[in-house]
Amino acid sequence: MRKTLGLLFLFSFLAASLVGFSAYCQEDISFVGDSAFTERMRPSVPFLHDDHNEMANIEDCNECHHVWEDGKKLEWDSSEDKECSECHLSQESGDSDMDLIKAYHNMCKECHIGQKAGPVQCSECHIK
Amino acid sequence: MHDLYAFVSGPLVWVAFIIFFGGSIYRLVSMAILAKKKDGVVFEYFNFKYALRSIFHWIIPFASTNWRLHPWMTIVTFAFHIGLIFTPVFLFAHIILIKESWDISWWAMPDGLADILTLVVIASCVFFFVRRQVLPEVKYLTSTSDYVILVLVALPFITGFWTYHQWPESTFMGILHILSGEVMLAVIPFTKLSHMLFFPITRGYMGSEFGGVRQAKDW
Numbered sequence: 001m002r003k004t005l006g007l008l009f010l011f012s013f014l015a016a017s018l019v020g021f022s023a024y025c026q027e028d029i030s031f032v033g034d035s036a037f038t039e040r041m042r043p044s045v046p047f048l049h050d051d052h053n054e055m056a057n058i059e060d061c062n063e064c065h066h067v068w069e070d071g072k073k074l075e076w077d078s079s080e081d082k083e084c085s086e087c088h089l090s091q092e093s094g095d096s097d098m099d100l101i102k103a104y105h106n107m108c109k110e111c112h113i114g115q116k117a118g119p120v121q122c123s124e125c126h127i128k
Numbered sequence: 129m130h131d132l133y134a135f136v137s138g139p140l141v142w143v144a145f146i147i148f149f150g151g152s153i154y155r156l157v158s159m160a161i162l163a164k165k166k167d168g169v170v171f172e173y174f175n176f177k178y179a180l181r182s183i184f185h186w187i188i189p190f191a192s193t194n195w196r197l198h199p200w201m202t203i204v205t206f207a208f209h210i211g212l213i214f215t216p217v218f219l220f221a222h223i224i225l226i227k228e229s230w231d232i233s234w235w236a237m238p239d240g241l242a243d244i245l246t247l248v249v250i251a252s253c254v255f256f257f258v259r260r261q262v263l264p265e266v267k268y269l270t271s272t273s274d275y276v277i278l279v280l281v282a283l284p285f286i287t288g289f290w291t292y293h294q295w296p297e298s299t300f301m302g303i304l305h306i307l308s309g310e311v312m313l314a315v316i317p318f319t320k321l322s323h324m325l326f327f328p329i330t331r332g333y334m335g336s337e338f339g340g341v342r343q344a345k346d347w
Contacts, residue, residue, distance in 0.1 A: 041220060096227075096228075096231045099228075101224070101228075102227070102228045105224075105228060106228070112130065113130055113133070113134050116130040116131065117130070120130060120133050121133065121291070121298075121299055121302040121303075122221055122291070122292075122302070123291050123292070123294045123298045123299070123302060124298075124299055124302075127294065128293075128294050
């Protein structure tokens with residue numbers, strides 16, 4: 001009886017610590033997100049903004065948060081105060097490069113392939 | 129891994145499609161030239177009405193006597209071919225890649241359906257594999273290449289299922305998925321998989337001969 005009780009305690013402790021641990025992890029993880037994505041076809045992409053930029057040696061915000069005008073990227077302008085979808089919605093411009101999903105895919109994949117670092121395949125980002 | 133991914137998802141896709149289309153045209157043209165030289169009656173007796181009538185009866189399950197004689201084979205082979213063609217063409221993950229490359233897209237099937245069709249294709253390959261070993265009349269006609277073809281056809285589906293469900297080593301499986309799909313596409317014109325190209329012609333000619341010469345059904 002004492003043995004069973006001891007085991008029961010051990011199990012509940014393990015279970016509780018697992019729940020506690022994963023809750024702690026959840027807080028740490030952030031995801032790529034845009035309010036324009038209402039119906040998701042794939043799981044959201046985990047993305048730790050500061051860790052990523054530290055690892056990738058990115059210092060300029062407009063490396064990603066760019067502003068384009070007349071086919072040119074503006075060197076001194078950036079758009080971190082905006083959601084990507086504010087510009088990137090193809091219905092408005094008719095330019096497929098402005099498609100929101102394509103913009104995200106290209107922004108991540110092209111850089112990762114160029115730098116030979118980071119995820120490039122579907123299953124590497126859209127983790128279940 | 130990045131260079132490998134860029135290579136298999138870039139230049140190698142073009143190579144595979146060029147071999148597939150170029151090889152298909154080459155096989156069809158060279159077969160036509162050979163037939164003209166050695167078997168001129170094929171052109172003499174080819175008849176579109178009888179050809180289409182025969183093809184029509186053979187592409188519908190149980191519409192030919194032979195389909196009815198082998199009900200299991202009929203069910204499996206139709207399910208297999210439907211999954212084999214529809215799954216890659218109407219897969220959401222494929223369509224998004226095509227859309228982002230060429231700005232064209234079309235209807236995508238739900239992922240759940242793609243999963244079911246993929247499992248049907250894999251299970252069918254197992255069925256064909258066992259059939260080649262168990263039925264004496266099929267075993268007699270089987271060579272090693274027939275088993276190799278079955279593996280080549282099953283591989284893109286196994287690896288695709290694997291990487292979609294993110295089982296271990298899914299990054300490696302993803303690359304193997306692209307690569308095996310390209311290999312399968314490239315070998316179509318040069319193996320028994322070329323029945324994809326020749327089926328309408330061989331079936332069509334049988335229909336023509338049976339309809340026009342023997343005045344009998346060939347289904």
